[in-house]
Amino acid sequence: MDNIKTIEGDLQCRELRFAILAARFNDFIVEQLIRGAVDALRRHGAGDKQIEIVRAPGAFDMPVVARKLAQSRKYDAIVALGAVIKGATAHFDYVAGQCASGLARVSQDTGVPIAFGVLTTDTIEQAIERAGTKAGNKGADAAVTAIELANLLRRIES
Numbered sequence: 001m002d003n004i005k006t007i008e009g010d011l012q013c014r015e016l017r018f019a020i021l022a023a024r025f026n027d028f029i030v031e032q033l034i035r036g037a038v039d040a041l042r043r044h045g046a047g048d049k050q051i052e053i054v055r056a057p058g059a060f061d062m063p064v065v066a067r068k069l070a071q072s073r074k075y076d077a078i079v080a081l082g083a084v085i086k087g088a089t090a091h092f093d094y095v096a097g098q099c100a101s102g103l104a105r106v107s108q109d110t111g112v113p114i115a116f117g118v119l120t121t122d123t124i125e126q127a128i129e130r131a132g133t134k135a136g137n138k139g140a141d142a143a144v145t146a147i148e149l150a151n152l153l154r155r156i157e158s
Contacts, residue, residue, distance in 0.1 A: 009152030013046035016076040016150050018143070019069045020051060023082030023118070025058035032131035033081040033117055033139030040143035059084050059118055060095045063102025070112035076154075077146035078107075081139050082118040083127050096120040113149035117142025 020037050022030050034053060041051055052075075056065045059082040069078055080103050086092040099118055107114040117139050121127045129135040 007152065007155050009148035009150065009155065011044050011144060011147050012151070013041060013044050013050060013147055016046065016050060016147065017074060018046065018051050018077055018079060018146060018150075019075040020053045020079045020081060020143075021062055021066055021069060021114075022053060022055055023057070023059045023062060024055050026083035026085060026127070029083040029085075029119065029124075029127045029131045030081055033083070033119070033137065033142075036132060036137030036139035036141075037079050037081060037117065037143040040137075040140035041147070044144070044147055056082075058082070058095070059099040062099055062118070063106055066103055066106045066114055067110070070106055070110035070114075073112075075112065076150040078112060078114045079139070079142050079146045080114050080116055080118055081142065083131070084118065084120050085124055085127055086120075086122045092120075111153070113146060113153060115142040115146035115149065 022034050056062045062080055066078055084096045103114050119127050119130050130138045
């Protein structure tokens with residue numbers, strides 16, 4: 001395997017541009033995800049001019065906004081952040097499912113990578129854990145994934 005060419009992305013931001021697409025709903029959780037994502041991008045070399053934060057009303061609304069962002073060709077990757085917390089109704093299933101499938105479809109249709117950092121949890125406590133406490137910060141994880149994907153796609157294209 002030492003002689004087989006391997007293509008992979010690295011974690012250097014260089015001149016990459018990122019959109020952080022964040023849902024306003026459950027903002028007390030999403031703000032922590034945004035902080036984690038921005039911190040991760042900065043730690044990997046992104047300057048503030050390489051990052052834009054775009055707010056959508058909720059997770060269900062994110063795919064249409066992501067499509068506009070991707071079609072603008074201004075961004076090398078999109079970091080999608082939100083929190084869908086299960087309640088007593090089936091609403092969770094519709095919102096979480098449509099958000100996930102919509103963002104995946106946008107990424108596949110446009111070729112712009114979208115890192116999925118939308119929490120889908122059963123409880124508020126689980127969301128808090130994933131937004132920077134026990135389970136780390138899933139916003140930071142999504143940002144790192146976005147960096148790697150953007151660099152990987154550039155390497156494949158070159």
